[in-house]
Amino acid sequence: MIIRPAVLGDLVEVARLCAAHAAYEQAPPVPGNLTELLAEAIAAPHPRLWCLVATQQDTVIAYLTMTLEFSTWCGREYAHLDCLYVDEDHRGLGVGRSLMGAAVTQARDLGVSEIQWQTPAWNADAIRLYDRLGATSSAKRRYLLQTDPPLTA
Incomplete structure (x- = not known):
């Protein structure tokens, strides 16, 4: 298994895994043009998205994506791990742990000290x-508010 930054040629497989991830979490389907949207975010002059992949025999078997966000309370940036998904046939083999280790390295390279x-x-x-990685959790709810149509009072 190899862990590395995704290249544009990986994004069709990453989009396939994103679709599987959305189905696993019972979320709405991913957009049909997700490959192109990911390419724009990753290849931008100032990237909005960092993507790591795990490959086995040149096949993408897992992905992890991160963005940089700013913490108002701390006054600094942190890495937001948006997605981590391992293909069902490769779970329990340390792929997720390896991707998380690479994410820590990527976050440090981006100059942030927290994910x-x-x-x-x-x-x-x-x-x-x-939990095994030593991460701590906090109980919060996640909310989504659509901006179209505009919010009315």
Whole structure:
């Protein structure tokens, strides 16, 4: 298994895994042009997205994506781990742990000292991984508010 930054040629497979991830979390389907959207975010002059992949025999078997966010309370940036997904056939083999290790290195390279993320409360396997890594959790709810149509009072 190789962990490395995604290249544009990986993004069709990353988008396929994103679709599987969305289905796993019972979320709405990913957009049909996700490959192009990811390419724009990763290849921008000032990237908005960092993507790591795990490959086995040149096949992408897992991905992890991060963005940089600013903490008002701390007055500094942190890495927001948006997604971590391992193909079902490759779970339990240390792929997630390896991707998280690479994410820590990537975050340090980006100049941040903290990674934050969320996971569904029912995702016991992910929670077990994060606990084993020494991550701490805080109880919060995640809210989504659509901006179209505009909010009315």
